[in-house]
Amino acid sequence: MKLKLSFALTLIATALTPAMAADRPHNVILFVPDGMRSEMVTAANAPAMAALRDAGVAFSNSHSVFPTFTTANASVFATGHYLGDTGDFSNTIHTGYQVGPANGSVTPFLENDAVLGDVDEHFSGDYLNQETVMKAARKAGFNTAAVGKLGPTLIFDHTDRSGDSSVIADDPTGSAAGIPLAQWVKDGLAREGLALAAPSRGANGSVGSATVPGTVTANLAQQQWFADLFNKVILKKFKEDDRPFFAVFWSRDPDGSQHNQGDSLNAITPGINGPTALAGIKNADNNLQQIRDTLRALGLEATTDIIVSADHGFSTVSKQSDTSYAARIAYADVPQGFLPPGFLAKDIAHALGQKFWDPDQKNLLLGDAQHAKFSNGLIGDDPLAPRVIVAGNGGSDLIYLPQKTTKAGARALTRKIVDFLLSQDYVSGIFVDSRLGKFKGALSLRDINLEGSAATPRPAMVVNFKSFSFGCALPTTCSVEVADSTLQQGQGMHGSFSRGDTFNFTAANGPSFKQGFVDAAPVSNVDVSRTIAALLGLKIPDTGKLTGRVLTETMPGGAMPKVRTKTISSQPASNGLKTILQYQQVDRSWYFDAAGFPGRTLGLQPWP
Template structure:
């Protein structure tokens, strides 16, 4: 018997390697004796990984593999890169090209947020199910008979699997910012954890516990994606490296430790390929440009 070495990858921005990993797993192992878990730290930069701030990730990286030749797709926005991760294609092919776009066939009056449930549903209705124009890796895993779990503290989770609870995905679950597919999966989680919180760090804690304590209760599925909102949400309110951001990064590290503990408890850590990734980083800027004000001052009617 050949021993398969467990692979831990620290990816500080977008990588598509795990898409191929799942496809092989789903095709070659109908009993699904291996698992893939992807933990996303939204907005994380590689230079903030340290033994002091991120001891769990630091240890994991030194035990496994660090992917150094990496970058986000353009534009480096959450919805764009989340879709790229789960489809393996660039934005021009997936159809998700920005967080906010003008799609007059969906809403003629304003730009839309591409991951809003009503927008996604309308987009699929108008396109014959091709709002995202190519299958996601969750689609492929489900068609092969696998169960998937997507749990995101942010609304991007809906783009990662919008078919959970129906058809081939009838046993799969998507959580996104306190909402769920199928809808009835949320009640028992809320009954124990309470409603989805408003504070950033608590949202990540709620999402992680929903996975480890509920969605993995009867076994770890073939593919799980746990999308943490930190440090991104706190960085938007402060700056890279600010004390609140370092606290948020440490919080994400604690959530990673909880995921590892759950895998150990389920006795599947040795048969799990774990990826820690980020969708984009953050830059320090000298000033911002208020495009709406510039256009308004020039006599245009600017809406965003």
């Protein structure tokens, strides 16, 4: 037994080398305030985030990746690769097979541990096709943990579901559906008088309906349990172990409260700036302050770097269109004249003269007065062999052409869909797989780093929806977007290519970073993982080539990088519309500001 123990300790010591041999790396905490808009962080709204930013590094030119959805950006945080490599193109994707835990749908919602496990198994054990920074840190001997929102939390170390390696705690923790907790975690919860299972969201999960307002309560109880687990159990144990650690706290707020808020039923104002959304911001901010207080109490403040980075910005939902066929039909649960869930799929089916099936209702054939359950759609004569699949997501949707056909046939179908999209007032920008050719009015997926080494099926098209500001001093704090969603007008959504959705909050503080430094260079969530890996001394092999950069300018002695600002424009379509992309570039890393049709995307600057 002693020989086995000695051998195990030798293996651990070996694993800690070279990353920790001569210069022990600092601990790193990534705090993700889901859906935190950069310009909403003020001393009044979020004092802890503002204080961390002002004393450390303020990223004044921060970016989410597009499509601006949660699991997409979680895959970027986890791997340091753009979506063309990770294949997590949006929260809902087409997987190419029926996913059991998603009720057999071919368009599963990825914010689900069982779905992630099933998709992993289908794609050779790792649907991202990239090693995550947390997995690399765990293998190198670091203590590792990820706590918080269901879906993105697991993505950081999704291929190990034993509970004996990284601590993974999210919404189903403590139930049969959750990732098991190691015995020391359960013992710690019991010692602190905490429940062994995560509480539900309670009233915060109330989404409402077209006639009943959503929640007016932030996600207080659930997040406090996560914060207590993180601070009183995990950080305390990591301190006792006296080993460097990498930990993630993914706060569902303000995202959850902004999505479901009931302050603005069917009205654009106050939208996501009402009291419920502000309470969600304050809730996340309180969690960050508790973590900082714990680090100070444990004597870890001087050896721990904290990076705060939201996955995306946020917008208020609009459900209005003058051109949509779907909006002209009466539904039992949709206000007259409003866009129903799945309007894009329904509109495309109508334009092509094809049948419309719902993959989330066992491939139910939908009639005129019916809409999709979750905004997804199968289009064609046979739901098992559809011509077109639409994965509905919110501020943008994915379109797939799953049938194998001739290049000319695929191009002809794409042309029909593109022509239709160009006729709709809710569309603002089209991106097409370059394998299908070039189309007037559209740019390519390659232009936005969606063509890479992904294992999952690549969309044929990504459709961005119209966005605008309802009028305020800082337009990105009051952005509005047409959203293909089950949520109501006035509630909250993201996913578009507006600057309101791409401008996420990012800041850093700790011994590895400059103090009182404003970084005006463009940064994005892709860079966060690369920077964390550098801080931890990790060398992670890259499967794909679409990677971010290490933010060396934020570290003592680091110099500012050279930045280039660029614009790409498609050829104009017959109606004059053209997709324009505005971005910045540092070396090989691209930072997407905004894209779409002139006049239809918030933050898209005038183009000749």
